[in-house]
Amino acid sequence: MREECGKMERVEMSIWECCELLNETVDESDPDLDEPQIQHLLQTAEAIRKDYPDEGWLHLTALIHDLGKVLLHPAFGELPQWAMYFQENPDNKNPAYNTKYGIYSEGCGLHNVLMSWGHDDYMCGAYMHLMNEEDIENLKWLKIFK
Ligand SMILES: [Fe+2]
Numbered sequence: 730m731r732e733e734c735g736k737m738e739r740v741e742m743s744i745w746e747c748c749e750l751l752n753e754t755v756d757e758s759d760p761d762l763d764e765p766q767i768q769h770l771l772q773t774a775e776a777i778r779k780d781y782p783d784e785g786w787l788h789l790t791a792l793i794h795d796l797g798k799v800l801l802h803p804a805f806g807e808l809p810q811w812a813m814y815f816q817e818n819p820d821n822k823n824p825a826y827n828t829k830y831g832i833y834s835e836g837c838g839l840h841n842v843l844m845s846w847g848h849d850d851y852m853c854g855a856y857m858h859l860m861n862e863e864d865i866e867n868l869k870w871l872k873i874f875k
Contacts, residue, residue: 733806734765740804754802768815770795777873787870794874820844829858839864 742750751766761769774792774838799871811817820826824847838861839851850856852871860868 731863739806744793747799748792750799750804752804753798754798756801758816759798765799766795773874781873787873790870791874818844830868833859835859836861 746768748770751770754766755762756766768794774788777784777791778788799805800812801810809817811819818833826832834859837859839856839859841857842859851868852866852875856864
């Protein structure tokens with residue numbers, strides 16, 4: 730799947746067009762299905778801008794933080810729901826991956842971890858044992874999104 734998705738040949742669009750496309754995407758794991766996705770993106774970005782007016786990069790991060798969900802949309806290959814929600818991933822039932830470290834080593838860094846996971850998992854510290862110093866340093870920024 731990684732190889733297939735990494736080809737970057739499916740579609741080209743602006744960030745705003747991608748935000749609009751997200752509105753057509755249904756993430757069954759999202760607890761706020763009644764709220765339009767684009768509204769969530771804008772509210773998050775505006776709240777961050779209000780609290781951190783000098784951190785422009787953080788405003789953009791807030792705006793795009795859920796855009797990965799467009800991988801569920803047909804324009805991006807219509808990945809299965811488990812690609813966005815770890816519990817439904819078939820690997821979740823594979824004993825080789827169901828130990829504390831699975832195929833990874835302590836502190837290997839999240840950039841080396843290949844799996845379906847979302848910002849909530851990271852924010853809740855579910856993978857602290859795999860994080861390196863940079864991941865731990867960056868976690869403080871993610872906690873702003875709470
Ligand atoms: Fe979100």
